[in-house]
Amino acid sequence: MTILITGGAGFIGSNFALDWVRTSVEQIVNVDKLTYAGNLSNLDSLRDNHNHVFVRADINDYSVVLNLLQTYKVRAILNFAAESHVDRSIHGPRDFIETNIVGTFNLLEAARAYWGELAEPERQKFRFLHVSTDEVYGTLTAAQPAFTEMNQYQPNSPYAASKAASDHLVRAYCHTYGLPVITTNCSNNYGPYQFPEKLIPLTIHRALSGKELPVYGDGQQVRDWLYVKDHCSALRRVLEVGAVGEVYNIGGNNEKTNLDVVKVICALLDELKPRADRQLYELRVAFVADRPGHDRRYAIDATKLATQISWQPDETFESGIRKTVEWYMGNQAWTEAIVNGEYRTWLEKQYGNTLS
Template identity: 65%
Template sequence: MILVTGGAGFIGSNFVLDWLKANDEPVLNLDALTYAGNLQNLAALRDDARHIFVHGNIADSVLVTQLLAEHKPRAVINFAAESHVDRSIKGPEDFIQTNIVGCFRLLEAVRNYWLEQSADEKATFRFLHVSTDEVYGTLTADEPAFAEDHQYEPNSPYSASKAASDHLVRAYFHTYDLPTLTTNCSNNYGPYHFPEKLIPLVICNALDGKSLPIYGDGQQVRDWLYVSDHCSAIRQVLDIGRPGETYNVGGNSEKTNLDVVQALCAMLDELRPQSAGTPYANQITYVKDRPGHDRRYAIDSSKIQKELDWVPKESFESGIRKTVQWYLNNQDWVEAVTRGTYRNWVAKQYGGTP
């Protein structure tokens, strides 16, 4: 069995679904079910005995200790995190509590559990920490992409809290010999993405006839990674990654935010044209840039490609088509997650009415 934390969130739920498609090893799934955790993401596993869901927080040391003792997982994959930069600017404390304190308490519980294992079990156990490229800071247009040895220069409360958690994971390897692994990924997209992030927000707003908000001039560059490719990379790192190592995971798809929005509009024009034939790009609007907005992220994935023989399967074009089609086919899911407090958040962040 493996323990997955944050397994009802966007990347975590995709990982759990992909994991149980690939093999029969059971998953113990611990999630606090904050606004971004959604059990509907896991509806396909409702009657699947291989999936055990527990509602709880990684900062609850007593609960985590009990789960480890009862289920005896051979690995822990930590997705649990507050992950939205805009929310971290408005309310940073939640990010400190989950991403730093929560990660620390999880590491402590796991370390104590690991110390009680046999020598063989200790040798094969893994703690895999899922992190972000945002810990590296920002790049100019002509700088080389982030490699694993790039200096950490976080620029938001979110990225600073993730940087702190990365440092804790590293310290537990070097100080306690806990067999840890860290992955730093670029911007994910795909099914079950909570619609406060750029791609699902644009799809949902376009279909609702609302404005498509772009921060600043829209020239911020991100490397885009289809979520299933990210999941396959994590499985590969878990299987054959070297303890104590960090692996950058990217999609080889650098795009400006404006390019992404225009690509989404063109895809929707094709797959769900408006009755009047009006292009969705007419709904694009520019809003005030957010504070400390990093200009460019880019990931150098050569290490994981060379050492672990992993490459992304999806291009941005193929991945974005799958993503748009998924949202078009799952409007009930969209409606369920965009009620109430989420709508209030979007109105507060981008202006307008919920």
């Protein structure tokens, strides 16, 4: 038997593929359309590994997905494929609708057709694990308790709304057709191979390049930070013992403001790679106009995950962010290969010409 993942050349998907091959003898089929955030170099170490099969394909191509499921006798699908950057969803929501909603629909349809043809006991063992986000729950004030799986959906960005819609589709396919699905909603991931439009890799890259470090608004937006390898271990555990039809929140127990995250990165770089002029990296922080509709706080209550399937994150924020900074310092060529014309165009569109 085999598992199939979608979006497996992206940030979280590629980390999952790397960890899966390292920890399992079971074959993994990796499907990715290779849009701007899909990067085959993330998977270079698996190039000659027979337990990893990469297929360039679009999850909206129903016949291709169904054929892959049948050919490789897939026992589980993990859906990582998603447009995931809030800023891009504000500028161009259509891609988010096509991938996150229509793509999930087509993937569910292919899975339903394939699952419906399986004989027992394979039919009972099949799983569809949908990887989603805490942003579907909306925003919290400083005094409100963290999101649980019982929170009402209140998405506030086109990205969050598209993921909320996909979550609802997954739930409906379980309730209506009996498709054995599980949904996970994770907090902000960080770690190796993250596209440098997101806060942490953006800050590291710009700091190492001697540029200003943009921070939205007052920088007091709070996020719960989850090291990507912890996320991958949680997903493996959910796939192993998670209950059909359930939703599990995955968090890192690390609430930090965006400004605090940037300051931690700056302090680490002051230690690991001091500036030539001996000035502090933090002096390069530049506050920029806030994004429209910017949610103030996300926080995850992962009690259900801890009590029902015995999972806890291994990394604190302090240990995870140090590993992350060290990885980007040692892999600057990876980042430079990404920072091309398209990326520069996006950066100028997002932040204007106000940054040096």
